[in-house]
Amino acid sequence: MKKLLTALLATILIASGAFCALPVAAAETPTSRGEIIFADVGWDSIKLNNALAGLIAETVFGYTWTEIPGSTPITHEALINGEVDVVMEEWSDNIPSYYSDLDAGKFTELSINFNDNYQGLYIPQYVADANPGLKSVKDLKDYADLFPDPEDHSKGQILGGIPGWEATEIMAKKIEAYGLSEYYNYMIPGSNAALDSAITSAWDKEEPIVTYYWEPTWLMGKYDFVLLEDSPYDPETYQDGIGAYPAVTVTVAVSNSFYEENPEFCAFLSKYHTSSSLISEGLAYMQDNKATHSDAAKWMLTQHPELIDEWLEPDQAALLMAAIGGDASDARKGPENWIFQFPLVLKPDTEAIDNAVRSFAASASPVLDKIQGGLGALVTMFQWLLNHIPWFLLILLVFLLGWFSRRKLSSGILYAVILTLVGVVGLWEEMKITLAIVLASVFLSLLLGIPIGILTSYSPRANRIMRPILDTMQTMPVFVYLIPALLLFGMGNASAVIATVIYAIVPVIRLTCLGIQQVDHEVVEAAHSFGSTKRQTLFKVQIPQALPTIMTGVNQTLMMAMAMVVTCSMIGARGLGMEVLNAVNRIEIGRGLVAGGCVVVLAVILDRLTQGWFTQDKKSEPTVENDTNP
Amino acid sequence: MTNQEKDIIIEVQHISKLYGMNRQDAARMMEAGKDKSEVFKKTGVSVALWDINLKIPRGKIFVIIGLSGSGKSTLVRCFNRLNRPTSGSILFEGRDLSSLSKRELLEFRRTKISMVFQSFGLMSHRDVLGNVAYGLEVKGISREERERKAMETISMVGLQGWEHQSCANLSGGMRQRVGIARALANDPEVLLMDEPFSALDPLVRKDMQFELLQLQRKLGKTVIFITHDIDEAFKLGDTVAIMRDGKIIQVDTPEEMSAHPADDYVSAFINSADKSKVVSVRNIMITPSAIVRTTDSLDHAIRVMSKNALSTVYVVDDQIKLVGILPIRDAIQARNAGSPMADVVHTDLQTTTPDALVADIMPMAAEAVYPIAVIGDDQQFKGIVTKASVLSSLI
Structure with a gap:
């Protein structure tokens, strides 16, 4: 058996070696100028910009290109470090350190991609139609009942921006400044994906929603949303939240090393300029035709040949036109490729799944809302x-539990001290919110997990x-x-509770069984x-x-629930996780x-306390069951 | 004998138990007189019990003996239907056990029959009282009542004062006492004991056997006792059944069985019963209740003897090597005469080793004036063997 395996392995190695030689030799032929690394911050407009610039880099300048995904602050740091070559959309106002970094010469700004974009509070068209009185941000005061907060029925809910963005902080100040905080809670969803799905979900159910958003985005291109009016932008009062958002200057930036080594390509980038409407047009084309970003880029250039003249020298433009028109077949697809690339690809109809989930969410919403309400109430x-x-009582409680469960005074003191530290650094409230979510999730996990574990042990x-x-x-x-x-x-x-339960319930089921x-x-x-x-055998023995x-x-379930704290913040659970997320998104390492x-600290205390009772249980004298049988 | 036959509490009729898929073929082969291992090879069915017929008299100890794998544990579990026989029936006081409904079976187990297990089967999360009261608890008896009854049986097995101890704190012998008390607390008619003393060391086992006999005579319970030890079987059993390969070979009183073994297998089994040939001195020696050292004064030696009510005491040196024996009469004379201890210590002792067989020291024991001293390899004093313990080991 072993011999057979080694023989097989050897054959595979020799064969693949032989085939490898071919494509390597073939790849050397075109004039290769290396690879450009574009930042992919996750939304569609930057991908479309990447595809446009990438297409030109490939056909005109002979580069290859690739994208590296990452959040706004991470790609910004990567740009400074030279790990990312080009960022096609630097949302300058959303990056706290943008201008100081630029002044310090940490990267090179080549051009303004577009600066005619909008951001602010949006409502769906159907809400605007139904409420003609709701026109401006100030009007929101009278419509709090329209946008109820599912977790706090006394107030309405305004959805905020992405944690860490400048605009998100400004929005918090705006709500305060316009006196809306009396009527609304400001909910910061943990991530772009979370905000998008909240908006999509509301749209599908035709529910009222008021949310911060920005353009150009596929979401705003696809759904009919109305920007609430605000007083005109005023740089004096903007930082206090008064007045509309300015249009964000979205720039094209390259790393310093890339700028020095690639003057021709950078010359092109410094002429690169689009507009919000142009990008929206491209995104709409993609959405309507199920096209890829590259397809949309080609389509845009054929629709707007004036862009080519604007961006490129005549001889370069000719090269590009030839490439678009000729639609040269992909050189990478050689005859031997079926060996290394999987030849048969049947794409599953993922869109049908999307639609099924979304229509289910819309149609079952009465039931789902009840569940949401129940979990929220828990x-x-x-x-x-x-x-x-x-x-002080909570600290005392931890001290006593630590003392008695570990049978050591020093343990009790240690746990009390580290818990006190949480208060001292000013995160006591956040700690309580996190603890409540973790306890609710663990409670539910045990409620479901222990019976399931018992069932699986029997059958x-x-x-x-x-x-x-x-x-x-x-x-x-x-x-x-x-x-x-x-x-x-x-x-x-x-x-958050549902996601945590799915993740954390497993050990309690397994170990009960x-x-x-x-x-x-x-x-x-x-x-x-x-x-x-x-039943007696089960419960008494x-x-x-x-x-x-x-x-x-139980202990492991608790620990896994703690591990989900930050993840849950990405879907808007507050507490310590949101604090971490905020800090990470702003690259505030200390925070x-x-x-x-x-x-x-919270995890260690919970772990030691639950472990403590368990070891004590083993040693102490067992008590007699005092209930009689049913 | 005739009286007993009239009062049969359990009657086993043609019980078989087969494990596996192809049971019908296997049964046919067994009927044709094929060997158990041959049947297994051909059909993959293992025959645990085959055509067992027994009549178990009320109020007696009925011992089932066999080597491991002979099916005795499977058989005993058929009596309380922890196992269901593949075919045949068991009549308990004339009632077929297989006809019991779920509820009747619970009632039967709660009132008529209880069981003692080889590794005790105690619940480590309960204390002694909680374990003993378990059977009463599942019956639904009030806490006060069941604890009173449990306390009675606890004192019956000699564990009073231990009732609130965790079972983990008890020795093996004490744990099995808990097991027996738990089984007796329900006041059952039949006590099933599945090798209850096999996990105990020989001295404790002997005590437990003796106590079981006393308890049984006092309470008059029917005991079905499983063992692989022929001595235990003969010591306890009013009737003994020998099993081999899932079949009963002979059922008889110990006397009859010794006199008329049914076949060579039975007689080989019985021959292994002569204990003195297998039991070593180690198993019967006891620790002397007192020793003195050569460096101690005679006054001290006399005090030790009077305190322990001894007429002699063993004298050892600093390394606990045996020097000799000191009778109290000589000690008092020497003290009065003012002579040292060394003058009056008797050094001409009978000695043996822990690994010597009891049979070998029998002649020595018959003649010995004092108990025989047991000396280890390193000349250390290990214990003593009295005439009484040599003789009693033969019972």
């Missing part, structure tokens, strides 16, 4: 509980069915179900031999005997460390 209940414990068939499901739950990337959860259960605590299966066979037999019913293992599962440290 978190609120824990929050209420924590809010009614004075800070080998249930076990066989559950195993792949549990594997999937543990390994499926969280974001894959985070966004559907958002569509179905809205933004904030409800979705294992614990019960591992109970000494003779002990279970003894229980049967005395005429115990199944199997569960108590399996308790140490089950408690290990991130402090908030992250608090997450660790």
